[in-house]
Amino acid sequence: DARVTQTPRDKVTEMGQEVTMRCQPILGHNTVFWYRQTMMQGLELLAYFRNRAPLDDSGMPKDRFSAEMPDATLATLKIQPSEPRDSAVYFCASGLDVGTEAFFGQGTRLTVV
Protein backbone atom coordinates (compact mmCIF):
# COMPACT_ATOMS: atom_id res chain seq x y z
CA ASP A 1 0.00 0.00 0.00
CA ALA A 2 1.13 3.59 -0.61
CA ARG A 3 3.09 5.15 2.19
CA VAL A 4 5.85 7.61 2.90
CA THR A 5 9.15 5.84 3.51
CA GLN A 6 11.91 7.35 5.62
CA THR A 7 15.44 6.07 6.06
CA PRO A 8 17.19 5.45 8.30
CA ARG A 9 14.71 4.73 11.10
CA ASP A 10 17.35 5.32 13.74
CA LYS A 11 20.66 7.14 13.55
CA VAL A 12 23.26 7.67 16.25
CA THR A 13 26.15 9.90 15.32
CA GLU A 14 28.91 11.87 16.92
CA MET A 15 28.81 15.62 17.22
CA GLY A 16 30.32 17.27 14.15
CA GLN A 17 29.40 14.49 11.73
CA GLU A 18 27.20 14.98 8.69
CA VAL A 19 23.77 13.37 8.81
CA THR A 20 21.52 12.77 5.82
CA MET A 21 17.91 11.69 6.22
CA ARG A 22 15.95 10.46 3.22
CA CYS A 23 12.28 10.40 2.38
CA GLN A 24 10.38 8.76 -0.44
CA PRO A 25 7.01 10.50 -0.79
CA ILE A 26 3.90 8.71 -1.98
CA LEU A 27 3.91 8.45 -5.78
CA GLY A 28 1.90 11.27 -7.31
CA HIS A 29 2.10 13.55 -4.28
CA ASN A 30 3.52 16.95 -5.14
CA THR A 31 3.98 18.47 -1.69
CA VAL A 32 6.61 17.29 0.78
CA PHE A 33 7.13 18.49 4.34
CA TRP A 34 9.91 18.03 6.88
CA TYR A 35 8.94 18.30 10.55
CA ARG A 36 10.97 17.89 13.72
CA GLN A 37 9.38 16.59 16.90
CA THR A 38 10.65 18.32 20.02
CA MET A 39 9.47 18.17 23.61
CA MET A 40 8.94 21.91 23.82
CA GLN A 41 7.39 22.70 20.47
CA GLY A 42 5.74 19.48 19.37
CA LEU A 43 5.88 19.22 15.58
CA GLU A 44 8.02 22.02 14.20
CA LEU A 45 7.90 22.71 10.44
CA LEU A 46 11.42 22.86 8.99
CA ALA A 47 10.79 23.01 5.25
CA TYR A 48 8.31 22.17 2.56
CA PHE A 49 8.31 21.69 -1.17
CA ARG A 50 5.74 21.85 -3.94
CA ASN A 51 6.54 20.22 -7.27
CA ARG A 52 10.10 19.80 -5.96
CA ALA A 53 10.55 23.56 -5.51
CA PRO A 54 11.20 24.78 -1.97
CA LEU A 55 8.27 26.95 -0.87
CA ASP A 56 9.47 27.70 2.62
CA ASP A 57 12.42 26.73 4.76
CA SER A 58 12.24 29.56 7.26
CA GLY A 59 11.90 27.09 10.14
CA MET A 60 15.27 25.55 9.42
CA PRO A 61 18.59 26.70 10.95
CA LYS A 62 20.29 27.80 7.74
CA ASP A 63 23.85 27.51 8.86
CA ARG A 64 23.76 23.76 9.30
CA PHE A 65 20.54 22.38 7.78
CA SER A 66 19.69 21.95 4.13
CA ALA A 67 16.74 20.31 2.38
CA GLU A 68 16.51 19.26 -1.24
CA MET A 69 14.41 17.24 -3.65
CA PRO A 70 16.77 15.88 -6.29
CA ASP A 71 13.81 14.19 -7.98
CA ALA A 72 10.12 13.57 -7.38
CA THR A 73 10.78 10.32 -5.54
CA LEU A 74 13.38 11.57 -3.08
CA ALA A 75 13.60 14.33 -0.50
CA THR A 76 16.66 14.77 1.71
CA LEU A 77 17.36 16.65 4.90
CA LYS A 78 21.00 17.16 5.73
CA ILE A 79 22.65 18.42 8.90
CA GLN A 80 26.30 19.42 8.74
CA PRO A 81 27.82 19.61 11.28
CA SER A 82 25.43 17.90 13.67
CA GLU A 83 25.11 19.00 17.29
CA PRO A 84 23.59 17.29 20.36
CA ARG A 85 20.66 19.76 20.31
CA ASP A 86 19.67 18.34 16.91
CA SER A 87 18.66 15.09 18.62
CA ALA A 88 14.98 14.59 17.82
CA VAL A 89 12.61 12.60 15.65
CA TYR A 90 12.41 13.98 12.12
CA PHE A 91 9.24 13.33 10.14
CA CYS A 92 8.66 13.60 6.46
CA ALA A 93 5.12 13.93 5.10
CA SER A 94 3.67 14.20 1.63
CA GLY A 95 0.35 15.36 0.21
CA LEU A 96 -1.43 15.43 -3.14
CA ASP A 97 -1.32 19.20 -3.16
CA VAL A 98 -1.44 22.27 -0.97
CA GLY A 99 -4.43 21.99 1.35
CA THR A 100 -4.88 18.24 1.19
CA GLU A 101 -4.13 15.96 4.11
CA ALA A 102 -0.53 15.02 4.71
CA PHE A 103 0.63 11.42 5.06
CA PHE A 104 3.47 10.97 7.49
CA GLY A 105 6.41 8.60 7.36
CA GLN A 106 7.54 6.63 10.39
CA GLY A 107 10.19 9.18 11.27
CA THR A 108 13.95 9.09 11.75
CA ARG A 109 15.11 9.14 15.35
CA LEU A 110 18.40 11.05 15.42
CA THR A 111 20.72 10.98 18.41
CA VAL A 112 23.82 13.14 18.34
CA VAL A 113 26.30 12.32 21.08
Add this chain to the structure above:
Amino acid sequence: ILNVEQSPQSLHVQEGDSTNFTCSFPSSNFYALHWYRWETAKSPEALFVMTLNGDEKKKGRISATLNTKEGYSYLYIKGSQPEDSATYLCAPATSGTYKYIFGTGTRLKVLA
Protein backbone atom coordinates in the same frame (compact mmCIF):
# COMPACT_ATOMS: atom_id res chain seq x y z
CA ILE B 1 4.32 33.14 12.87
CA LEU B 2 0.91 31.53 13.25
CA ASN B 3 -0.04 31.19 16.92
CA VAL B 4 -1.96 27.96 17.43
CA GLU B 5 -3.33 27.05 20.83
CA GLN B 6 -4.96 23.79 21.82
CA SER B 7 -6.80 23.14 25.03
CA PRO B 8 -6.80 21.33 27.28
CA GLN B 9 -3.21 20.07 27.13
CA SER B 10 -4.27 16.72 28.51
CA LEU B 11 -7.45 15.00 29.49
CA HIS B 12 -8.43 11.79 31.26
CA VAL B 13 -11.95 10.50 30.71
CA GLN B 14 -13.81 7.32 31.54
CA GLU B 15 -14.80 4.88 28.83
CA GLY B 16 -18.17 5.90 27.45
CA ASP B 17 -17.77 9.60 28.25
CA SER B 18 -18.05 12.16 25.48
CA THR B 19 -15.41 14.83 25.28
CA ASN B 20 -14.27 17.77 23.19
CA PHE B 21 -11.14 19.82 22.61
CA THR B 22 -10.46 23.27 21.20
CA CYS B 23 -8.04 24.59 18.62
CA SER B 24 -7.65 28.40 18.46
CA PHE B 25 -5.88 30.23 15.65
CA PRO B 26 -5.72 33.73 14.14
CA SER B 27 -8.79 34.22 11.95
CA SER B 28 -7.17 36.48 9.36
CA ASN B 29 -6.10 34.97 6.01
CA PHE B 30 -7.39 31.54 6.93
CA TYR B 31 -6.82 28.86 4.30
CA ALA B 32 -7.53 25.45 5.82
CA LEU B 33 -7.23 23.44 9.00
CA HIS B 34 -6.25 19.83 9.50
CA TRP B 35 -6.92 17.59 12.50
CA TYR B 36 -4.57 14.68 13.16
CA ARG B 37 -4.57 11.77 15.56
CA TRP B 38 -1.18 10.70 16.91
CA GLU B 39 -0.81 7.47 18.83
CA THR B 40 2.29 6.83 20.89
CA ALA B 41 5.17 5.31 18.87
CA LYS B 42 3.30 5.87 15.61
CA SER B 43 3.01 8.70 13.09
CA PRO B 44 0.28 11.33 12.94
CA GLU B 45 -2.73 10.29 10.86
CA ALA B 46 -5.12 12.77 9.29
CA LEU B 47 -8.67 12.88 10.61
CA PHE B 48 -10.20 15.87 8.86
CA VAL B 49 -9.44 18.60 6.36
CA MET B 50 -11.61 21.66 6.97
CA THR B 51 -11.78 24.71 4.76
CA LEU B 52 -15.11 26.53 5.00
CA ASN B 53 -16.60 28.51 7.85
CA GLY B 54 -19.31 26.37 9.41
CA ASP B 55 -17.80 23.11 8.13
CA GLU B 56 -18.79 20.03 10.08
CA LYS B 57 -17.00 16.75 9.43
CA LYS B 58 -17.68 13.34 10.94
CA LYS B 59 -15.85 10.03 11.01
CA GLY B 60 -17.50 7.40 13.15
CA ARG B 61 -17.71 8.73 16.72
CA ILE B 62 -15.41 11.67 16.00
CA SER B 63 -16.61 14.95 14.57
CA ALA B 64 -15.24 18.46 14.12
CA THR B 65 -16.57 21.94 13.53
CA LEU B 66 -14.90 25.06 12.19
CA ASN B 67 -15.46 28.76 12.84
CA THR B 68 -13.07 30.78 10.70
CA LYS B 69 -14.55 34.15 11.66
CA GLU B 70 -13.66 33.76 15.32
CA GLY B 71 -10.70 31.45 14.78
CA TYR B 72 -11.51 28.16 16.44
CA SER B 73 -12.28 24.54 15.73
CA TYR B 74 -13.76 21.93 18.04
CA LEU B 75 -13.12 18.20 17.95
CA TYR B 76 -15.73 15.97 19.60
CA ILE B 77 -15.50 12.32 20.56
CA LYS B 78 -18.75 10.61 21.45
CA GLY B 79 -18.66 7.60 23.76
CA SER B 80 -14.86 7.51 24.18
CA GLN B 81 -13.16 4.14 23.98
CA PRO B 82 -9.67 3.15 25.22
CA GLU B 83 -8.49 2.94 21.60
CA ASP B 84 -9.24 6.68 21.26
CA SER B 85 -6.32 7.38 23.59
CA ALA B 86 -3.89 9.49 21.57
CA THR B 87 -2.71 13.05 21.07
CA TYR B 88 -5.01 15.10 18.86
CA LEU B 89 -3.29 17.81 16.85
CA CYS B 90 -4.71 20.66 14.84
CA ALA B 91 -2.76 22.40 12.08
CA PRO B 92 -4.15 25.55 10.47
CA ALA B 93 -2.61 27.28 7.48
CA THR B 94 -2.91 30.81 6.13
CA SER B 95 -3.47 31.68 2.50
CA GLY B 96 -0.37 32.75 0.70
CA THR B 97 2.05 30.70 2.77
CA TYR B 98 0.04 27.43 2.91
CA LYS B 99 2.24 26.39 5.82
CA TYR B 100 0.53 24.01 8.24
CA ILE B 101 1.63 24.95 11.74
CA PHE B 102 0.84 22.35 14.37
CA GLY B 103 -0.49 23.09 17.81
CA THR B 104 1.07 21.22 20.74
CA GLY B 105 -1.94 18.93 20.90
CA THR B 106 -4.42 17.59 23.42
CA ARG B 107 -3.32 14.32 25.00
CA LEU B 108 -6.37 12.12 25.64
CA LYS B 109 -6.35 9.10 27.90
CA VAL B 110 -9.51 7.00 28.03
CA LEU B 111 -9.71 4.82 31.11
CA ALA B 112 -11.42 1.44 30.84
